[in-house]
Amino acid sequence: MWNAADERPSVCALLMPQKFTRLPHLAGTEQNLRYAEQIRDEWLEFGLDSVEMVPYDVLLSYPNKSQPNYISIVDQLGNEVFNSSLAEPVPEGYEDTSNIVPPYSAFSAKGQPEGDLVYVNYGRTEDFFQLEREMGINVTEKIVIVRYGKIFRGNKVKNAMLAGAKGIIMFSDPADYWAAGVQSPYPAGWNLPGGGAQRGNVLNLNGAGDPLTPGYPAKDYTYRFSLEDGVGLPKIPVHPIGFHDAIHLLKNMGGQIPPNNWKGALNVSYRIGPGFTDDFKSQKVRMNINTDNKVTRIYNVIGRIRGALEPDRYVILGGHRDAWVFGGIDPMSGAAVVHETVRSAGRLLSKGWRPRRTIVFASWDAEEFGLLGSTEWAEDNAKLLQERAVAYINADSAIEGMYTLRVDCTPSLHTLVYDLTKQITSPEEGEEGVSLYESWHKRDNWTNDRDAPRISKLGSGSDFEAYFIRLGIAAGRARYTKNKKTERYSSYPVYHSVYETFEIVEKFYDPTFKRLQAVAQVRGGLIFLLADSQLLPLDADQYADSLRKYAHSITQLAQTHPEEMKVYEVSFDSLFSAVENFTVAARDFHERLQTLNRVRVMNDQLMYLERAFIDPLGLPGRPFYRHVIFAPSSHNKYAGMSFPGIYDALFDIEHSADPQKAWEEVKRQISIAAFTVNAAAMTLTPPA
């Protein structure tokens, strides 16, 4: 059978990403189809039972080649006195590459808004509150400029729209995209050059997948909404720039001096505006955005190994293939891991092994455009997945730092992740003979709460979303990350820029490829153990522990309003009682496992445990976010929230004109959470 030590892809094999990172392979382009065909062919060679290309026709968004996007400063005569750059300086070795898409905000509205700039820090909900309430500045008819970082860019755009702005510019500030210990930008170091900028979509899909076919797969016969009725499309122009360009926009800004935590690391004052200072008052900023939305064919590659004993139980390893440009880190460092896992599985198959359950491997398309490939496939196969999927392991970028492991997963996978990482060797120099678990524990021993390395909640921002938050399939992801305590920049400096090359990985992030190998062992190990263990390695006790912690922390949040809680008779008792019911049911369940005689029955209970947290009615206003325990934050898609319904209701209290109504909603959400946890407890009791 499988064990982690066997899972040792050669360094040579891990160089594989090199061949999939030579050329830009944006979703919907010829080259990304070529790579899909190559992956299909190699997976078949590796020995999978079947591999198919699964196309969907989804809404994508590209810059108009004949009318480039840019930002201008115009003087009172209408002359463009400054224009932002039309492209990033291309890194050495790629000078002759065609089809590098310039930095843009996918799905931006078209338009040429012109007006005064207002600087709103990171464009977070709290930044706009501070701007409007404390600084008394209204952005109606203004163009907002915000720095990248802290939250998902789509949330910034939504906040700007809600505040009434007519356009939004996002820039990468060195405070957020420049590692302190690194002197140079790429290629001498791994920091973001001043001419580099972050591409990315600016949708607010809330899990809908293709904006024109929410809820259904984007097939030939599927009804498509018009663009006006599409889900999550911003109504204002949006554009990203690098810090060289940002200096020109910021340096002459007038208005208030901002609080210190609004200041980045550029040599400018970060004044709020609106508009420029004295001498430049008559200058305005104009956005020139001509990006086109276009229904375009995308291709997932889906490979399968038929389960020997339980062919109707699926364990899924999926990660995306499409990249903004080369995808040296995002996603090909992760796609390489999937590729190597397929190769390993093929080798095992050729030796006569066959997993107990079916394994599905997926190379998703158009993740960068809103998780489209993975969501459409989830919609296409929802009925099968609901009944049959055991777990989904995500394989986006395998590396975003050089320090230690990072795992985000459902609580029922915690035990498996810990057990598995104890069998894997640390990839760090000087840690020979140390396990990955020990290394990780030493580097990220984050809490007194338990003596174990950090595992975080899943938010969104990668392809697990539809599987976990919509369908309720146990899910997890693992990658190598930076040191959270000392490295304060957002994601990694060259994120979504042209500088994400194979060479940046080879030269800086993982020269020996041992970190990628460790990540491959974690992801592959999870898949093999989930597919091959007779008893599913899912832990309901861990879910009980986590539920208790989440219940305490959401209660603490509510208790910042002790008086209102009395006035409106808000009680969390029912939730704690439900958590207690769940805890007892989980403990009894795992006790019964000791004397189990009906593996299939108990495995089904474990498999459906995650599904038990799904509310078919969805969260308020977010019909595709249906997981009552976990959802992406309403204010930052990347962040995972526990008890999101209660959390959002508590958040609204602060801003509601009708406190009674707002507290009623808190009570309703507590009741839904208590019901759901009780119902989940019932799924763990003996079936009859």
Next chain:
Amino acid sequence: MWNAADERPSVCALLMPQKFTRLPHLAGTEQNLRYAEQIRDEWLEFGLDSVEMVPYDVLLSYPNKSQPNYISIVDQLGNEVFNSSLAEPVPEGYEDTSNIVPPYSAFSAKGQPEGDLVYVNYGRTEDFFQLEREMGINVTEKIVIVRYGKIFRGNKVKNAMLAGAKGIIMFSDPADYWAAGVQSPYPAGWNLPGGGAQRGNVLNLNGAGDPLTPGYPAKDYTYRFSLEDGVGLPKIPVHPIGFHDAIHLLKNMGGQIPPNNWKGALNVSYRIGPGFTDDFKSQKVRMNINTDNKVTRIYNVIGRIRGALEPDRYVILGGHRDAWVFGGIDPMSGAAVVHETVRSAGRLLSKGWRPRRTIVFASWDAEEFGLLGSTEWAEDNAKLLQERAVAYINADSAIEGMYTLRVDCTPSLHTLVYDLTKQITSPEEGEEGVSLYESWHKRDNWTNDRDAPRISKLGSGSDFEAYFIRLGIAAGRARYTKNKKTERYSSYPVYHSVYETFEIVEKFYDPTFKRLQAVAQVRGGLIFLLADSQLLPLDADQYADSLRKYAHSITQLAQTHPEEMKVYEVSFDSLFSAVENFTVAARDFHERLQTLNRVRVMNDQLMYLERAFIDPLGLPGRPFYRHVIFAPSSHNKYAGMSFPGIYDALFDIEHSADPQKAWEEVKRQISIAAFTVNAAAMTLTPPA
């Protein structure tokens, strides 16, 4: 093992309803709890593995005892010159019975609206269209009077509200509640006495269950909406009367002479109004309605037999216990069948038999108030039922006529129903040695389409609703019925009146109790075969056949607009292609069954087939009606529609101000239906 011939409850046993029909047992009353406890105790004695009482606190509605409901005619001085009766004349033998609730419309708004009457036939959608468009009569500020029959009374109330009426009176016309061949009302015959009236709820729940806790079980900790935010509560007063009282309201009406099909069988002109004729013009009608809504505890009784081999697969037999008064027909003729089935099962258990799968028996409460007991339990157990329920068989009234069998069920049960009824003997005199199937076939050989007795689609109006239309569990119901061709009255004459006694069954409907016995054999037989067959007796080929028929008939409906179909490019090709995919998948599936080696895997595919038709997004505006193939008609809850999404979109075309938008919705619904049928086909293909 079980066979139909064994399932012979003695006539004596079937007299059992007698003891549960002596006293009124309205939902929420002491007596209905007493009957629940008695049923629990007897089921335990019969030998079930467990029996429990499951309470919920739901919104019920009762007349105010100190301020009775009635209708008056008032003269111009405000004197009440006529008052409708406050109660029905009590049948012989029940004179000393207390707690007979007078006829009322449960959940009526309170109020004393006064105004002119307008007669609107049956109060159907088409009746109001005819009234407004052809007759030019507006009912705003009027009180509408309609006759009972044809459609669910709640739909009449909704139509009256939408038309702007300020009250609605419903009466039982002899044209609709008097069997032609029967000379006398009860007790000499089985027709409705002139003083009798039909009780009933007038909600428009669309499957929500308890109006204050839609989507969640009405438990102690469950958040309750305020009455204003409750689901489906009418905003106008509503009251039912018998035909003796109706004559007084109708005899002096003025206005237009109605079309012939608006005329009932009373000796009045059925003029439309508004208001009374010449001499009586100054008289108005006043409704006096004081009915109270009240959160009240109800009790389901849930009994279980643990499955020997598949304890995590459930087959459910459920029917309600609560009655408007005695419930001689509705529901106790059906509850007796459940009771006898439990007794039979107990006898078998005592002989060492144990079914393969778990059987659940349910005595539901508060069905008459909107299917509340069954829906709350479905909400409480949704996660378990979704994963584990094989089928739900409903057991409301076992008899509504004296002619032949009536079955409404999902297409996958057709074959089982036909096979089973061939093993059962006809209960009719002179048909000794004839099977129930043959008798039924001869009496209701309704179509050239196939040579088999009629089986109809499930609509709503009984407790299967949440199981079938919300959760997608294969479901069916069977009862004895009248001759549809010759008996034109609605339901049965004494329906929901005080005259539904045990004696009316014993004297007229089924003196030998052989019809009840036949129904018991059908319902019990379905349960035993579903619980005990190694391979689930569900037929995907029959579903394919039905889908094809439904697709043809919905297409024909659309083709009544051939030109618009061209203009708006509406095509049903995708739906027919999906039906073809489904047909092939079903055929292949049943071929594989011939050489089956994975019974559990294939049984799961059969079990989940019905679930595959559920769209978690629900039908437009009806979030709890989620079955894409079947739903209650939007215009009559009792009627089952196929492809309800497409049907409703086509219906709206006729009344939409924006035909393009309306046809876009037709196209969207076709696409959803095609997707769902394709997805269902996928569930039947080999899992890996």
